[in-house]
Amino acid sequence: xxxARIIPCLDVADGRVVKGVRFRDHRDVGDxxxxxxxxxxEGADELVFxxxxxxxxxxxxxxGWIRQVSAVIDVPFSVAGGIGDVETARRCLSxxxxxxxxxxxxxxxxxxxxxxxxxxxxxxxVLGIDSSRGLDGTLTVKQFTGRPEATQLTGRSTLDWxxxxxxxxxxxxxxxxxxxxxxxxxxxxxxxxSLVGTVDVPVIISGGAGSMANFAAAFRAGASxxxxxxxxxxxxxxxxxxxxxxxxxxxxxxx
Amino acid sequence: xxxxxxxxxxxxxxxxIRLAFARLGVEADLVSDVASIEGSExxxxxxxxxxxxxxxQLRDRALVEPLRRRTxxxxxxxxxxxxxxxxxxxGDTECLALVGGRVRAMASAPGAPVPHMGWSKLEVLxxxxxxxxxxxxxxxxxxxxxxxxxxxxxxxxxxxxxxxALRQGPLWGAQFHPERSSTAGAAFLRAFLQS
Numbered sequence: 021x022x023x024a025r026i027i028p029c030l031d032v033a034d035g036r037v038v039k040g041v042r043f044r045d046h047r048d049v050g051d052x053x054x055x056x057x058x059x060x061x062e063g064a065d066e067l068v069f070x071x072x073x074x075x076x077x078x079x080x081x082x083x084g085w086i087r088q089v090s091a092v093i094d095v096p097f098s099v100a101g102g103i104g105d106v107e108t109a110r111r112c113l114s115x116x117x118x119x120x121x122x123x124x125x126x127x128x129x130x131x132x133x134x135x136x137x138x139x140x141x142x143x144x145x146v147l148g149i150d151s152s153r154g155l156d157g158t159l160t161v162k163q164f165t166g167r168p169e170a171t172q173l174t175g176r177s178t179l180d181w182x183x184x185x186x187x188x189x190x191x192x193x194x195x196x197x198x199x200x201x202x203x204x205x206x207x208x209x210x211x212x213x214s215l216v217g218t219v220d221v222p223v224i225i226s227g228g229a230g231s232m233a234n235f236a237a238a239f240r241a242g243a244s245x246x247x248x249x250x251x252x253x254x255x256x257x258x259x260x261x262x263x264x265x266x267x268x269x270x271x272x273x274x275x
Numbered sequence: 276x277x278x279x280x281x282x283x284x285x286x287x288x289x290x291x292i293r294l295a296f297a298r299l300g301v302e303a304d305l306v307s308d309v310a311s312i313e314g315s316e317x318x319x320x321x322x323x324x325x326x327x328x329x330x331x332q333l334r335d336r337a338l339v340e341p342l343r344r345r346t347x348x349x350x351x352x353x354x355x356x357x358x359x360x361x362x363x364x365x366g367d368t369e370c371l372a373l374v375g376g377r378v379r380a381m382a383s384a385p386g387a388p389v390p391h392m393g394w395s396k397l398e399v400l401x402x403x404x405x406x407x408x409x410x411x412x413x414x415x416x417x418x419x420x421x422x423x424x425x426x427x428x429x430x431x432x433x434x435x436x437x438x439x440a441l442r443q444g445p446l447w448g449a450q451f452h453p454e455r456s457s458t459a460g461a462a463f464l465r466a467f468l469q470s
Binding site for chain 1: 287289290294297324325354383386387389391393394411413414416432452454455456457460
């Protein structure tokens with residue numbers, strides 16, 4: 021089996037890495053290439069860059085920084101945010117992104133997934149799902165989560181949407197459990213297990229990582245990869261130490 | 276006189292591969308016509324996309340026969356390696372038939388979702404690849420080549436053995452992405468350059 025993938029996620033605005041409440045008061049924390057290299061050197065298995073300006077402003081993704089990252093990075097990376105058509109995806113992939121991740125535009129127009137899979141192969145097409153647990157325990161998809169004032173409940177079931185999207189050609193799913201996001205209380209394992217049991221593509225879990233044990237639990241529950249932002253950016257968890265821990269727990273990691 | 280050409284069909288990860296060689300200090304030319312393919316001492320067939328589309332591009336540019344005639348080192352990466360086989364399940368496509376066997380759709384198994392995405396450990400069967408047993412390489416594919424005498428490295432997925440690298444005469448192949456496989460990938464590309 022492939023090694024458990026550790027995936028730091030970086031927010032990008034105007035070609036810089038930023039941190040803060042998404043779309044509000046974001047603070048420049050540095051150069052994209054410096055951050056990408058740092059995570060690569062620490063042993064990140066993959067990187068996700070979320071272009072927050074592109075998706076917020078309806079702008080097309082700036083491929084300049086994608087080229088810069090591609091020039092220095094020898095691990096895979098995907099680009100998310102602002103990709104709503106085949107042409108934009110083509111520009112991102114040509115600039116060096118290994119995968120493109122789509123979310124809200126695919127909810128508005130599910131055929132986008134099929135078009136991307138046909139053009140580039142499903143191994144390039146990642147579907148991001150922002151999932152929220154209702155009071156009755158049902159899992160539903162939220163759309164336009166980038167901006168709190170624009171966020172909508174779609175009424176779609178998370179598992180149904182995942183099944184539909186994989187049938188259309190999504191090759192991987194990033195399940196972002198909204199209720200856990202930024203809380204560092206651990207991934208939503210129940211939700212993860214339900215999704216892993218529903219689809220036969222790899223599932224990356226996102227939202228809630230706070231401790232090394234959280235990562236181990238996610239991999240035991242069937243995650244192919246675990247995505248996190250703040251614990252890595254704030255250096256609460258160092259990737260080499262995390263990999264040592266996972267290995268000691270009997271989970272295969274890339275060394 | 277160019278020594279390293281990367282076949283550019285106008286799409287895919289051509290530039291990532293060019294940059295991976297640049298990190299090794301080797302400048303590659305992007306090539307797309309018969310003369311420059313024949314003039315390349317070493318040639319890389321990149322591959323992202325679907326087999327049918329890629330073969331159509333090769334036919335439209337009259338590159339099928341020049342590729343079949345090549346006697347100098349040629350490296351197929353991911354889809355590029357799959358195109359070297361006789362045919363692919365992907366769109367039921369006739370391929371270059373440089374290597375015996377077929378490319379088949381992978382079936383998912385419990386704990387082994389398809390596509391096969393991520394870093395898998397290599398079993399290395401040749402000492403010419405620059406990589407060693409136990410190295411990890413990055414894979415992203417939903418179709419796999421038949422195992423056969425050309426298999427030079429393998430990996431396991433869903434209880435099956437999958438060819439990860441190929442050697443046959445001047446032909447090299449990588450089902451994994453050497454341009455995204457860290458130091459092992461760089462070592463593999465370096466070995467190809469020295470072949």
